[in-house]
Amino acid sequence: MDPSAQSSAHPTARIERALESALAAHEIPGAPPRLAAAVRHAVFPGGARIRPHLCLAVARACAEDDTALTDAAAISLELMHCASLVHDDLPCFDDAATRRGRPSVQAAFGEPLAVLAGDALIVLAFQVLAQAAQHHPERLAPLLLNLSRSTGLPTGIVAGQAWECEPRVNLSDYQRAKTGSLFTAATIAGALAAGANPQAWLALGDRLGEAYQIADDIRDVMADPDLLGKPVGQDASHNRPSAAHQLGLTGAIEHFDGLLAQAMQAIPECPGAPALRALVRMESERLVPREWCPGNMRRTALA
Amino acid sequence: MDPSAQSSAHPTARIERALESALAAHEIPGAPPRLAAAVRHAVFPGGARIRPHLCLAVARACAEDDTALTDAAAISLELMHCASLVHDDLPCFDDAATRRGRPSVQAAFGEPLAVLAGDALIVLAFQVLAQAAQHHPERLAPLLLNLSRSTGLPTGIVAGQAWECEPRVNLSDYQRAKTGSLFTAATIAGALAAGANPQAWLALGDRLGEAYQIADDIRDVMADPDLLGKPVGQDASHNRPSAAHQLGLTGAIEHFDGLLAQAMQAIPECPGAPALRALVRMESERLVPREWCPGNMRRTALA
Numbered sequence: 001m002d003p004s005a006q007s008s009a010h011p012t013a014r015i016e017r018a019l020e021s022a023l024a025a026h027e028i029p030g031a032p033p034r035l036a037a038a039v040r041h042a043v044f045p046g047g048a049r050i051r052p053h054l055c056l057a058v059a060r061a062c063a064e065d066d067t068a069l070t071d072a073a074a075i076s077l078e079l080m081h082c083a084s085l086v087h088d089d090l091p092c093f094d095d096a097a098t099r100r101g102r103p104s105v106q107a108a109f110g111e112p113l114a115v116l117a118g119d120a121l122i123v124l125a126f127q128v129l130a131q132a133a134q135h136h137p138e139r140l141a142p143l144l145l146n147l148s149r150s151t152g153l154p155t156g157i158v159a160g161q162a163w164e165c166e167p168r169v170n171l172s173d174y175q176r177a178k179t180g181s182l183f184t185a186a187t188i189a190g191a192l193a194a195g196a197n198p199q200a201w202l203a204l205g206d207r208l209g210e211a212y213q214i215a216d217d218i219r220d221v222m223a224d225p226d227l228l229g230k231p232v233g234q235d236a237s238h239n240r241p242s243a244a245h246q247l248g249l250t251g252a253i254e255h256f257d258g259l260l261a262q263a264m265q266a267i268p269e270c271p272g273a274p275a276l277r278a279l280v281r282m283e284s285e286r287l288v289p290r291e292w293c294p295g296n297m298r299r300t301a302l303a
Numbered sequence: 304m305d306p307s308a309q310s311s312a313h314p315t316a317r318i319e320r321a322l323e324s325a326l327a328a329h330e331i332p333g334a335p336p337r338l339a340a341a342v343r344h345a346v347f348p349g350g351a352r353i354r355p356h357l358c359l360a361v362a363r364a365c366a367e368d369d370t371a372l373t374d375a376a377a378i379s380l381e382l383m384h385c386a387s388l389v390h391d392d393l394p395c396f397d398d399a400a401t402r403r404g405r406p407s408v409q410a411a412f413g414e415p416l417a418v419l420a421g422d423a424l425i426v427l428a429f430q431v432l433a434q435a436a437q438h439h440p441e442r443l444a445p446l447l448l449n450l451s452r453s454t455g456l457p458t459g460i461v462a463g464q465a466w467e468c469e470p471r472v473n474l475s476d477y478q479r480a481k482t483g484s485l486f487t488a489a490t491i492a493g494a495l496a497a498g499a500n501p502q503a504w505l506a507l508g509d510r511l512g513e514a515y516q517i518a519d520d521i522r523d524v525m526a527d528p529d530l531l532g533k534p535v536g537q538d539a540s541h542n543r544p545s546a547a548h549q550l551g552l553t554g555a556i557e558h559f560d561g562l563l564a565q566a567m568q569a570i571p572e573c574p575g576a577p578a579l580r581a582l583v584r585m586e587s588e589r590l591v592p593r594e595w596c597p598g599n600m601r602r603t604a605l606a
Contacts, residue, residue: 028457032468035462036456036457092415092418093415093418110468112396113468116468119390120456120462124451141443148427148429152426153334153342159423
């Protein structure tokens with residue numbers, strides 16, 4: 001590996017710059033300006049960008065040798081995540097007026113542009129990958145297949161959302177598809193973009209993805225809507241499967257902690273391992289703050 | 304070229320078989336069954352499948368050497384077209400109860416599954432390309448970029464649909480994006496899948512795409528809804544830009560004939576040219592039947 005190929009830029013800077021550049025390329029004369037604005041509204045300002053952060057961290061741990069491809073792999077996941085949020089907020093799903101503390105795309109631009117902004121973001125996610133693979137064309141198909149597997153039928157995020165339309169649903173299938181799939185995809189994409197075997201990274205993505213869905217359920221019950229940036233109590237009001245309701249709040253928090261401990265253990269020993277452990281620890285505290293834990297029972301596993 | 308690599312199967316059989324195989328791969332345990340059914344409803348039975356036919360005809364004219372890749376390129380366009388129909392029929396756009404002579408996806412499965420079926424079809428369109436490129440990996444990125452350019456921002460079909468949400472719209476930008484882009488993409492994809500230079504095929508796709516949008520406007524005014532399989536008068540009732548309203552019906556038919564004549568002239572001289580000319584002639588009659596032409600003024604250019 002050529003050491004100069006590994007970016008010294010801070011991951012946050014890399015992610016924001018790559019997203020900005022992908023969007024700016026389409027904000028040109030000839031593009032419908034309101035659609036372009038709706039797409040930008042969906043992407044900026046972002047949330048924690050945890051999926052691309054995870055992808056970059058794994059790529060660095062795998063000694064990345066093509067930063068442009070890593071960046072594309074990272075933001076393709078974030079663009080897909082943003083697309084899913086825009087469509088989830090539509091009137092026929094959550095009918096959410098707010099997202100990330102400000103009007104949702106459908107509230108700000110109307111339902112037609114929210115449908116189209118989601119569509120455009122899905123297309124863009126694939127496009128950025130195709131544009132970035134010129135130096136390593138043999139990595140393109142695996143990256144695309146990883147992205148499509150985590151997004152479409154039979155078990156990607158679109159399938160996950162569709163389980164809400166089924167008369168019978170298995171909670172674990174639903175959660176794995178709706179949230180877990182993009183996390184697993186993030187660790188795999190990091191390895192693939194670096195030309196590494198993704199096998200060693202599957203378990204980390206799986207455990208983190210499951211933990212995020214549980215965290216989402218816990219936050220839906222616990223969080224201050226001002227902190228969360230979106231309406232709370234959505235799961236109960238939409239009668240959605242929820243671990244917090246199935247396990248109880250304490251049980252759900254214990255489950256979350258157990259999954260994060262497993263995620264920690266799943267990180268392969270490598271030079272990038274400490275950075276990955278720090279990322280997992282930080283996310284754990286951000287998602288389910290210590291003060292929510294009854295009697296401070298938790299966090300031993302993550303210490 | 305290895306002559307055995309060119310398929311002897313009828314183009315219709317190739318297209319239907321490839322679509323069937325792409326859908327069946329996802330109809331497995333673990334997939335949400337209603338979403339899978341909604342996706343199938345969107346794809347089968349199909350319409351004229353003109354975009355994949357055009358792609359196959361160009362690939363054959365370019366001496367195709369990888370039928371699996373040509374098939375994938377052809378159906379990726381059809382899957383994207385089906386996705387756009389499903390989303391166009393949503394309540395926030397056309398609110399169409401019927402499509403291809405039977406209930407639209409949103410009428411049959413409800414709005415949430417119609418949104419998700421469209422999303423899943425967009426993802427599938429990229430996925431089938433990625434799965435089929437193993438023998439010619441160097442053709443994958445150009446095929447993907449062609450597909451994304453014809454679909455997303457700034458000038459693909461999603462952008463075309465978004466022009467309906469803008470306060471000011473240029474009729475030709477709107478039509479080129481909304482309908483033309485997938486036709487141009489079809490001729491380019493046929494050449495790319497065959498490893499040929501797509502430059503010679505741009506004009507054919509452009510002219511055909513423009514002709515189809517005009518034909519759509521004419522049919523929206525003229526056609527028997529039983530023949531068309533969807534509600535007529537949609538352009539006027541949705542206050543959409545329409546060539547039939549801008550040019551008058553006779554003017555629109557003349558313009559349509561002129562474009563088809565240009566398409567004929569744009570077909571490069573090659574062994575596949577007669578088959579392509581026959582395809583254009585047949586489509587011309589299917590789209591705007593002779594009996595609609597005032598005083599039988601038309602069709603000299605296509606004779």
